[in-house]
Amino acid sequence: MKEFWRLYSKNIGGVLGLAFIVLVVIMAAIASLLYPTGPFTLTGSSYVQPFHDIFPLGTDSLGRDVAAGIVWGARVSLLVGFTTTLIAVFIGVVIGCLAGYFGGVTDSVLMRFTEVFQTIPSFIFGIVLVAIMSPSLYSVVIAIAVVTWPAVARLVRGEFLALRNREFVIAAVAMGMSNTRIILTQILPNTLSPIIVISSLMVATAILFEAGLSFLGLGDPNVMSWGFMIGAGRNALRTAWWNSTFPGVAILLTVLAINLIGEGLNDALNPKLRDK
Amino acid sequence: MKVRIVNPVGRYLCRRLIQGVFIIFAIVVINFLLLQLAPGDAVEVLAGEAGVATPEYLANLRHKFGLDKPVLVQLGLYLKNIAMLDLGYSFRHNSPVLTLIVNRLGPTLILMVTAFVIALVIGTFLGVLAARWVNTWRDTVVTVFALVCYASPIFWIGLMLIIVFSIKLDWLPTSGIETVGAFNTGFDYVLDLAHHLVLPAITLALFYLAVYARMARASMLEVFQMDYVTTARMKGLREGRVVYKHVLPNALLPVLTMAGMQVSSMLGGSVIVEALFGWPGLGLLAFDSLFARDFNLLLGIFVLSSALVVVVNIIVDVLYSVLDRRIELR
Numbered sequence: 001m002k003e004f005w006r007l008y009s010k011n012i013g014g015v016l017g018l019a020f021i022v023l024v025v026i027m028a029a030i031a032s033l034l035y036p037t038g039p040f041t042l043t044g045s046s047y048v049q050p051f052h053d054i055f056p057l058g059t060d061s062l063g064r065d066v067a068a069g070i071v072w073g074a075r076v077s078l079l080v081g082f083t084t085t086l087i088a089v090f091i092g093v094v095i096g097c098l099a100g101y102f103g104g105v106t107d108s109v110l111m112r113f114t115e116v117f118q119t120i121p122s123f124i125f126g127i128v129l130v131a132i133m134s135p136s137l138y139s140v141v142i143a144i145a146v147v148t149w150p151a152v153a154r155l156v157r158g159e160f161l162a163l164r165n166r167e168f169v170i171a172a173v174a175m176g177m178s179n180t181r182i183i184l185t186q187i188l189p190n191t192l193s194p195i196i197v198i199s200s201l202m203v204a205t206a207i208l209f210e211a212g213l214s215f216l217g218l219g220d221p222n223v224m225s226w227g228f229m230i231g232a233g234r235n236a237l238r239t240a241w242w243n244s245t246f247p248g249v250a251i252l253l254t255v256l257a258i259n260l261i262g263e264g265l266n267d268a269l270n271p272k273l274r275d276k
Numbered sequence: 277m278k279v280r281i282v283n284p285v286g287r288y289l290c291r292r293l294i295q296g297v298f299i300i301f302a303i304v305v306i307n308f309l310l311l312q313l314a315p316g317d318a319v320e321v322l323a324g325e326a327g328v329a330t331p332e333y334l335a336n337l338r339h340k341f342g343l344d345k346p347v348l349v350q351l352g353l354y355l356k357n358i359a360m361l362d363l364g365y366s367f368r369h370n371s372p373v374l375t376l377i378v379n380r381l382g383p384t385l386i387l388m389v390t391a392f393v394i395a396l397v398i399g400t401f402l403g404v405l406a407a408r409w410v411n412t413w414r415d416t417v418v419t420v421f422a423l424v425c426y427a428s429p430i431f432w433i434g435l436m437l438i439i440v441f442s443i444k445l446d447w448l449p450t451s452g453i454e455t456v457g458a459f460n461t462g463f464d465y466v467l468d469l470a471h472h473l474v475l476p477a478i479t480l481a482l483f484y485l486a487v488y489a490r491m492a493r494a495s496m497l498e499v500f501q502m503d504y505v506t507t508a509r510m511k512g513l514r515e516g517r518v519v520y521k522h523v524l525p526n527a528l529l530p531v532l533t534m535a536g537m538q539v540s541s542m543l544g545g546s547v548i549v550e551a552l553f554g555w556p557g558l559g560l561l562a563f564d565s566l567f568a569r570d571f572n573l574l575l576g577i578f579v580l581s582s583a584l585v586v587v588v589n590i591i592v593d594v595l596y597s598v599l600d601r602r603i604e605l606r
Binding site for chain 2: 011022023092112115118119121122123124125126127128129131132134204208211212215216217227230231233234237238241245248249251252253255256259260
């Protein structure tokens with residue numbers, strides 16, 4: 001663990017990114033303390049300018065506090081980001097390790113299946129899925145997970161193919177270990193590094209994807225999401241630029257921080273780059 | 277009768293095309309299943325618009341459109357129709373889906389090709405710049421710029437560009453493909469089109485610009501380590517010549533592969549950009565059909581864009597093997 005932190009902290013960007021995400025998580029956690037009435041309450045007059053009054057980031061067309069929206073919206077972004085990634089990584093790992101370990105026909109069939117999903121343009125597929133399932137947090141999470149698992153599956157399959165014929169696996173087979181045990185206790189722990197790296201990047205992708213869906217009006221209408229705020233602020237672009245700007249900055253900084261964390265993890269976990 | 281194709285590229289092409297057909301077949305089946313899952317069907321939409329909704333009327337319409345047949349029969353009919361390029365009928369627009377798509381294909385292609393060229397050319401140039409002056413201020417500026425463009429949502433960047441260039445500076449129009457009521461012809465039309473194309477193309481390009489810049493920079497740095505670069509320098513060649521004549525052509529290949537793979541992603545991006553700028557292309561058509569619950573049209577676009585991706589993937593693979601003689605087409 002100490003070794004990991006030592007390597008990770010060599011990347012300043014990674015450390016900054018981690019600090020920022022911790023701040024975002026704290027902000028999301030204490031949202032009900034900061035703005036107990038929630039993001040949808042009409043607390044002021046419409047289109048209050050930012051930086052002037054008690055509303056640090058201004059208000060939107062209905063008088064809702066933009067800052068409250070950002071704080072509460074962090075919950076949605078983080079929730080969608082992490083849940084989607086968990087589901088997508090789970091599906092991807094299962095399919096990847098089955099394809100990589102058993103090879104042959106299983107591999108061919110599973111890879112054709114993965115290829116079909118990778119060929120379909122992901123955003124359009126996501127839109128179609130959410131439209132069919134009627135927009136809600138559940139459908140958004142399921143749609144994004146369905147669209148993003150192929151990348152994980154390919155990665156895990158590659159790793160399993162590489163490790164399948166190593167001595168320790170052959171030894172385990174000779175010892176009479178069951179396939180499940182070999183996969184779970186021998187090979188999978190050695191593939192964790194690239195899986196962790198790709199997971200962190202997938203959280204960023206999921207947040208951007210959810211923002212895109214909400215912007216187009218396909219997000220859950222009952223929650224305040226950053227993408228929704230940007231989309232709603234479009235109507236007032238000439239007069240109230242702050243409605244769309246600040247939620248976008250929030251998304252930008254969060255995704256940037258996650259990308260930096262991903263690069264830091266890559267440096268820390270990938271031995272090939274260690275000496276550069 | 278056995279046909280033997282001797283040319284390895286030709287053989288590979290045939291194999292990939294056959295594989296492509298299978299993939300498109302699978303996508304069409306998925307398409308059909310999604311259509312079935314969609315709430316409400318064409319008959320309900322029609323009945324709603326006609327204002328008549330007696331059960332007999334609905335049953336009659338269903339029988340006429342063949343919607344009361346068993347699902348497998350409907351699937352068979354659907355596949356037969358697709359094979360004859362009949363993608364169904366859009367009831368909202370009162371026209372066959374294929375006609376609608378073909379009409380809107382032009383603007384989308386203009387947008388995507390322009391964005392692609394901008395992203396590839398400028399992105400690669402920035403990446404090369406960053407790699408050549410690695411770890412200097414030039415490198416830092418390019419890297420930070422790429423990181424920011426990569427992390428921003430496409431629609432947000434578009435809105436920010438509109439605020440700055442359309443609203444505050446009034447240099448560029450906010451939306452549309454031509455000035456309404458201007459009825460320009462000939463060269464004026466092209467100029468007007470280009471004027472409207474600037475913001476949407478740049479918005480779509482920025483994200484991919486960042487991707488290619490980072491890719492090009494990493495690839496160049498890797499090629500810089502190669503022996504033949506050291507040899508070129510030892511021969512006494514100027515650094516510029518080394519970079520542009522020896523390093524760049526070899527570093528470009530991963531960038532091109534990545535570029536090919538991004539077409540699928542760019543189609544999704546074009547939906548957002550077209551919805552944002554009111555650009556009358558396929559993306560906007562998909563967006564409109566979404567809210568009009570016109571699933572025939574939406575899924576027609578779905579199938580066609582997937583087919584496009586399959587074709588582009590094959591072209592990229594063949595191109596890649598032609599450009600890099602070390603790669604063998606299997």
